[in-house]
Amino acid sequence: MSIAEILDTMDYGPAPESDKEARAWIAALGGETKLFIGGQWRKAKSGESFETASPASGEVLVRIAQAGGADVDAAVKAAAKAQPGWAALSGHQRARYLYALARLIQRHSRLFAVLESLDNGKPIRETRDIDIPLVARHFYHHAGWAQLMDTELADRQALGVCGQIIPWNFPLLMLAWKIAPAIALGNTVVLKPAEYTSLTALLFAEMCQKAGLPDGVVNIVTGDGATGELIVNHPGIAKIAFTGSTEVGRKIREATAGTGKSLTLELGGKSPFIVFDDADLDAAVEGVVDAIWFNQGQVCCAGSRLLVQESIHNRFVSRLTARMETLRVGDPLDKAIDIGAIVHPVQLARIRELVDVGVKEGAELHQPKAPLPGKGCFYPPTLLTNVHPASTVSRVEIFGPVLVATTFRTPAEAVELANNTEYGLAASVWSETLGLALDIAPKLKCGVVWVNGTNMFDAGVGFGGYKESGFGREGGREGLAAYSKPKWLAKAKPIAEKPVPQPSGEVVSTGFIDRTAKLYIGGKQARPDGGYSRPVTSPSGALVGEVGEGNRKDIRNAVEAARKAAGWATASEHNRAQILYYIAENLEARASEFAERLAAMTGRRQSETVKEVAASVSRLFFYGAWADKFEGAVHKPPLRGVALAMNEPLGILAIACPEEPGLLGFVSTFAPAVAMGNRVVVVPSSTQALAATDFYQVLETSDVPAGVVNIVTGDRDALALELAKHEEVEGLWWFGNAATAGKLEKASAGNLKQVWTETAQRDWFSPVQGEGREFLARAMQVKNIWVPYGE
Numbered sequence: 103m104s105i106a107e108i109l110d111t112m113d114y115g116p117a118p119e120s121d122k123e124a125r126a127w128i129a130a131l132g133g134e135t136k137l138f139i140g141g142q143w144r145k146a147k148s149g150e151s152f153e154t155a156s157p158a159s160g161e162v163l164v165r166i167a168q169a170g171g172a173d174v175d176a177a178v179k180a181a182a183k184a185q186p187g188w189a190a191l192s193g194h195q196r197a198r199y200l201y202a203l204a205r206l207i208q209r210h211s212r213l214f215a216v217l218e219s220l221d222n223g224k225p226i227r228e229t230r231d232i233d234i235p236l237v238a239r240h241f242y243h244h245a246g247w248a249q250l251m252d253t254e255l256a257d258r259q260a261l262g263v264c265g266q267i268i269p270w271n272f273p274l275l276m277l278a279w280k281i282a283p284a285i286a287l288g289n290t291v292v293l294k295p296a297e298y299t300s301l302t303a304l305l306f307a308e309m310c311q312k313a314g315l316p317d318g319v320v321n322i323v324t325g326d327g328a329t330g331e332l333i334v335n336h337p338g339i340a341k342i343a344f345t346g347s348t349e350v351g352r353k354i355r356e357a358t359a360g361t362g363k364s365l366t367l368e369l370g371g372k373s374p375f376i377v378f379d380d381a382d383l384d385a386a387v388e389g390v391v392d393a394i395w396f397n398q399g400q401v402c403c404a405g406s407r408l409l410v411q412e413s414i415h416n417r418f419v420s421r422l423t424a425r426m427e428t429l430r431v432g433d434p435l436d437k438a439i440d441i442g443a444i445v446h447p448v449q450l451a452r453i454r455e456l457v458d459v460g461v462k463e464g465a466e467l468h469q470p471k472a473p474l475p476g477k478g479c480f481y482p483p484t485l486l487t488n489v490h491p492a493s494t495v496s497r498v499e500i501f502g503p504v505l506v507a508t509t510f511r512t513p514a515e516a517v518e519l520a521n522n523t524e525y526g527l528a529a530s531v532w533s534e535t536l537g538l539a540l541d542i543a544p545k546l547k548c549g550v551v552w553v554n555g556t557n558m559f560d561a562g563v564g565f566g567g568y569k570e571s572g573f574g575r576e577g578g579r580e581g582l583a584a585y586s587k588p589k590w591l592a593k594a595k596p597i598a599e600k601p602v603p604q605p606s607g608e609v610v611s612t613g614f615i616d617r618t619a620k621l622y623i624g625g626k627q628a629r630p631d632g633g634y635s636r637p638v639t640s641p642s643g644a645l646v647g648e649v650g651e652g653n654r655k656d657i658r659n660a661v662e663a664a665r666k667a668a669g670w671a672t673a674s675e676h677n678r679a680q681i682l683y684y685i686a687e688n689l690e691a692r693a694s695e696f697a698e699r700l701a702a703m704t705g706r707r708q709s710e711t712v713k714e715v716a717a718s719v720s721r722l723f724f725y726g727a728w729a730d731k732f733e734g735a736v737h738k739p740p741l742r743g744v745a746l747a748m749n750e751p752l753g754i755l756a757i758a759c760p761e762e763p764g765l766l767g768f769v770s771t772f773a774p775a776v777a778m779g780n781r782v783v784v785v786p787s788s789t790q791a792l793a794a795t796d797f798y799q800v801l802e803t804s805d806v807p808a809g810v811v812n813i814v815t816g817d818r819d820a821l822a823l824e825l826a827k828h829e830e831v832e833g834l835w836w837f838g839n840a841a842t843a844g845k846l847e848k849a850s851a852g853n854l855k856q857v858w859t860e861t862a863q864r865d866w867f868s869p870v871q872g873e874g875r876e877f878l879a880r881a882m883q884v885k886n887i888w889v890p891y892g893e
Contacts, residue, residue, distance in 0.1 A: 141317025360844020366574030625808025764790020
């Protein structure tokens, strides 16, 4: 083609990136990869392997070693052997290793980028300009946290050996998200890359050798899902971090239940892309391109649901379909290509199947006219319009370059449609009225919101989801919590619940009028549905009083009452603080009455129970003080903009209080929850339940809105299990035995609610163990709202 012809057509010619160095690296593997265990390269014990192919051509690149049980066990042992020494290094020493890894990644950036494109099928422009720089950024950022751990995280320590399982859509970037924070805080890791895309993880292992990283700190074991299952089930692993599908995440939640393993899950999404009628439409069209056709739509937070205000729908779709005609699909190593190859034929077949379902359900199909390459796993950018919110393609994660479009009329309807999904990972909001955008963002039930932008990430800004998009955060200060634990836990003993004394037939003589305490639901005293009551006895078996025997229907009623009290989440922090202070004042006014009740239930001297009441009053003041001070942050990522980290309540939080101390344990758990804006369903101590039922009289006189605090007495284990199963409960705290904790964790997999099962004995009177930021952090989740600025 002549220069004149080029200037006339303005077509992009091919701009291939050389794969010579990457091919040489693959050839040096000798046809089959090895496992990286204990700083050494080892063959898989079984000798089994499988092929990995280039998605763009179908060409087999190399055979990948299939790690089995013996290999995973060897990797865990190597990590466990290395962990004490690694954690014992100073933060500065660990930081130097992370800095070295960051520099090595930069030094070999083009090799990583080309290898990633060959193995994954994504365009070289994305791996070169987005993925690899972000990988280096994560190691630089977390090197800083290693340096600062002794001062900024002085009360926390490493978990131990972390098992990490990553997906195929961002192979090296997901590795950095997992490994960098883990090793920065003194953990060691056993990481399994996705079976389709293992090569850059193995190249990273070479960088670990070049950096002189101590043997066993990082171990890479390749394999299919069976290898991942071996990691999940290994007893020597303290934490599992998984990124992948919601279906697999739910199975991992069930598999780890009762094991004591920490767990973070970053799962699927069906993210809304909301365009208001005052948006810059041309900018929004480019935003759509980045939201859904970046990485072939194989992005968990892809803006796959386009919600357009009705008045501009036709104009917007017209501009979008015109833009689709200019997108180039082809060889990922061509720098002039916009969309590369789908990772595997299996994924390509799923995309085709779901698009066919959408068309059969009435959607209108839009695809550009340009032909696709003759070989390889390619699929064109696709738009489905006239899509109903309840249709399959609106609800199911397609994980491909497929966008579905729906209209809305009002901002309220936009929020309702956006939240009409079981997922809650990310969202984009497009409007030139910043006030409107910032009004909508907090109303969206997801972990990340981009205003007039999309797919912005940074190591200093946490990323993670709500609802069935998982729990936990990666990146930012909040991501560090997933790789550390309070130091006091190391010496804590497990909770050993005492047997309930059998009634002796005697009655404790007190000044209280003989009555049966009711449940407290929706701001009112309520008789239990079953009509039964249970005795509360002293240690000698003497009857102190009776409380209602709550059941599943009572739990249902309590959750419904909590749902109706949703306004508490948007009440001002100042208002919540004042109510907590008021509760404290009213409790103090009845201190002698509560002390007498505690003495009767526990057999302790009243001089001791007076101290428990005083500690409870102090704790209410403590969380009243924090209610308007436990604030978010303003992050300054390396771009023209800010990210607002907002602390948001979980929603409806279920709490099974510790068995003792009955009053202080009750106050210490419900108070931080409501301080952060949650509505709670509380199951108090079985043996000291009268402390909680007396307390609702304090709540009734303290201006607590109906439904914010609900109290259901009865069999603590059984009631907690009902709460764990409940689909509208978004979080659960359990303080008790490990056996029940396992049952609750398994039951919570239904809606993947956030569960905190504490099976270690706490000193509830201690400021270190009984109160503090740990409880506040457990009572909220971080939403990061990205706001770019500039012309």
